[in-house]
Amino acid sequence: MHYLFEPGLLASGPVRTAFLIGAIVAITSGVIGVFTVTRGQSFAGHSLADIATTGGAGAFLVGLNQFWGFLAAGVAAAGLMEAIGVQRRRGRDVATGVVLGAALGAAALFLYLGTLRTATTGASFTILFGSIFVISPDTVPALVASGVVAVLAVAVLARVLLLTSLSPDLARARGVNVRLVGAVYLMALAVSVSLAAVAIGAVLSTALLIGPAATALRLTKSPLRAMATSAIIGLAVTWLGTVLAYDSYYWPPHGHGWPVSFFVVALVLIGYLLTYTRKPRRLAPRSPHEGAECSPA
Amino acid sequence: MFSGVMMNTWTAATIVAVIAGMTGFFAVLRGETFAAHAIPNGAFAGAAGAALLGINVIWGLAVFAVGGALGIGALGRKARHDVVTALTLVLMLGLGALFVSVNSQYAQQTYSLLFGEVFGVSRGEVLPIAGLGLAALAAIGLAFRPLMITSALPEVADARGVSTRKTGLYFLIVMALATSMTVPVVGALLMFSLMIGPAAAARSVTARPGAALALSIAIALASVWLSIALSYRTNWPLGFFVGITGAAFYLLGQAARAFERHRAS
Numbered sequence: 001m002h003y004l005f006e007p008g009l010l011a012s013g014p015v016r017t018a019f020l021i022g023a024i025v026a027i028t029s030g031v032i033g034v035f036t037v038t039r040g041q042s043f044a045g046h047s048l049a050d051i052a053t054t055g056g057a058g059a060f061l062v063g064l065n066q067f068w069g070f071l072a073a074g075v076a077a078a079g080l081m082e083a084i085g086v087q088r089r090r091g092r093d094v095a096t097g098v099v100l101g102a103a104l105g106a107a108a109l110f111l112y113l114g115t116l117r118t119a120t121t122g123a124s125f126t127i128l129f130g131s132i133f134v135i136s137p138d139t140v141p142a143l144v145a146s147g148v149v150a151v152l153a154v155a156v157l158a159r160v161l162l163l164t165s166l167s168p169d170l171a172r173a174r175g176v177n178v179r180l181v182g183a184v185y186l187m188a189l190a191v192s193v194s195l196a197a198v199a200i201g202a203v204l205s206t207a208l209l210i211g212p213a214a215t216a217l218r219l220t221k222s223p224l225r226a227m228a229t230s231a232i233i234g235l236a237v238t239w240l241g242t243v244l245a246y247d248s249y250y251w252p253p254h255g256h257g258w259p260v261s262f263f264v265v266a267l268v269l270i271g272y273l274l275t276y277t278r279k280p281r282r283l284a285p286r287s288p289h290e291g292a293e294c295s296p297a
Numbered sequence: 298m299f300s301g302v303m304m305n306t307w308t309a310a311t312i313v314a315v316i317a318g319m320t321g322f323f324a325v326l327r328g329e330t331f332a333a334h335a336i337p338n339g340a341f342a343g344a345a346g347a348a349l350l351g352i353n354v355i356w357g358l359a360v361f362a363v364g365g366a367l368g369i370g371a372l373g374r375k376a377r378h379d380v381v382t383a384l385t386l387v388l389m390l391g392l393g394a395l396f397v398s399v400n401s402q403y404a405q406q407t408y409s410l411l412f413g414e415v416f417g418v419s420r421g422e423v424l425p426i427a428g429l430g431l432a433a434l435a436a437i438g439l440a441f442r443p444l445m446i447t448s449a450l451p452e453v454a455d456a457r458g459v460s461t462r463k464t465g466l467y468f469l470i471v472m473a474l475a476t477s478m479t480v481p482v483v484g485a486l487l488m489f490s491l492m493i494g495p496a497a498a499a500r501s502v503t504a505r506p507g508a509a510l511a512l513s514i515a516i517a518l519a520s521v522w523l524s525i526a527l528s529y530r531t532n533w534p535l536g537f538f539v540g541i542t543g544a545a546f547y548l549l550g551q552a553a554r555a556f557e558r559h560r561a562s
Contacts, residue, residue, distance in 0.1 A: 047334075100489070265387050
């Protein structure tokens with residue numbers, strides 16, 4: 001045990017905050033990610049993280065609290081995507097791409113204006129990768145609250161959301177407003193992703209949203225069990241990744257640790273690839289052309 | 298605005314716009330928007346890795362671009378395409394984070410890799426870009442018919458004996474190489490804006506593939522020329538104007554289509 005948990009690990013304040021925030025983000029992303037993967041909206045999930053960081057840069061520029069910048073940009077982008085998005089999957093990806101392209105342009109401007117004011121050369125790097133060890137404890141209540149709101153919204157909608165994800169036509173026939181459900185879901189996704197992006201960076205946000213959920217969905221077909229499994233996997237990889245990153249201060253090259261994002265991404269991928277060693281249970285053989293466009297939603 | 302140094306910028310940007318308009322058209326047509334974002338973005342890790350090893354960044358970019366394309370293409374057949382793309386992207390970025398943390402000097406260069414340095418292009422850099430542009434044109438031109446058929450009518454392609462899978466992988470690798478190698482000059486994010494906006498705009502104006510391809514390249518050119526002029530005048534970053542004009546052209550295209558439909562009905 002002593003080899004895995006270096007002495008002084010749990011006594012360190014930043015590490016405890018990292019564990020707490022990591023847990024909130026991992027559980028929120030894990031639960032919401034199951035629907036993201038089922039609905040085939042990984043691109044939107046990743047783009048919202050990138051766009052939210054743009055909002056963070058903008059908030060930094062006007063001197064607002066970064067978290068609100070993240071949240072505002074994420075929610076606004078989700079609204080835009082929904083407004084111009086076509087219901088077909090390809091059209092949706094293009095809508096996501098157009099919004100992302102415009103937002104990245106804005107990011108270039110914000111970063112440029114930011115570097116005019118202050119000499120922050122590493123700013124673009126921090127914005128991409130974030131750092132779980134440098135979160136101020138003051139933001140924790142806001143993080144917890146938005147995480148709870150996003151999970152609650154998805155939990156309340158879970159049944160309808162599942163129906164509209166798997167069979168939009170059936171849902172429509174039953175009188176469900178598919179467009180509205182999709183919009184609410186996208187908003188919940190935006191809140192969850194902005195929360196993750198501000199806490200742990202855009203890269204890890206995508207890794208925790210997609211990886212655990214995709215792994216869980218390969219292990220079980222039951223949505224409830226998938227959500228629970230996904231949250232547990234997310235929690236496990238985040239905590240283990242944080243511990244390993246802390247330990248890596250004692251690894252070569254001496255003097256500075258390896259990044260948390262590397263460890264979490266590596267663990268997420270190992271978990272996902274491990275599911276391939278299981279024989280998949282499948283009722284019907286897949287058609288050879290089952291790809292992005294023709295797989296069932 | 299057209300002095301000696303700026304001519305390099307105009308030339309490089311024009312070539313890049315042609316590459317982006319062309320590959321972007323097929324990316325949008327084939328629903329590979331996410332891959333178009335993921336591969337150049339993730340390839341930056343290759344540049345960081347090459348800097349760590351002390352070799353030319355071009356090799357790092359090439360290895361990561363092809364690796365990413367193969368990962369997405371090969372694993373994407375077995376599982377959900379978008380999930381595999383997302384996981385490939387985070388793997389590449391995670392490795393990038395590791396490389397940068399080991400060699401921290403590289404963090405400062407992240408900005409230019411993401412947003413490019415179009416205004417700092419030297420004459421020596423224009424020639425490789427021109428070569429790359431020609432190679433991309435040739436690669437797409439050679440496989441033009443199979444690409445069109447598999448993109449628009451996959452069932453017909455199968456009946457004619459054209460492999461959808463091989464063509465898809467071929468396109469992914471060509472797109473990966475063409476877009477990633479230009480990353481040090483135009484930046485990963487700018488390249489993406491230039492690929493999606495013009496192509497999506499062209500597709501909403503015309504349904505004919507040939508016309509849409511030509512229009513996509515034309516809009517990409519217009520977008521990049523306008524952006525350089527605006528960026529030169531205002532001193533604001535080029536990436537901002539490319540992102541905004543791309544989205545504006547898309548909105549114009551959508552408005553034009555809505556107007557056509559309104560008139561037809």
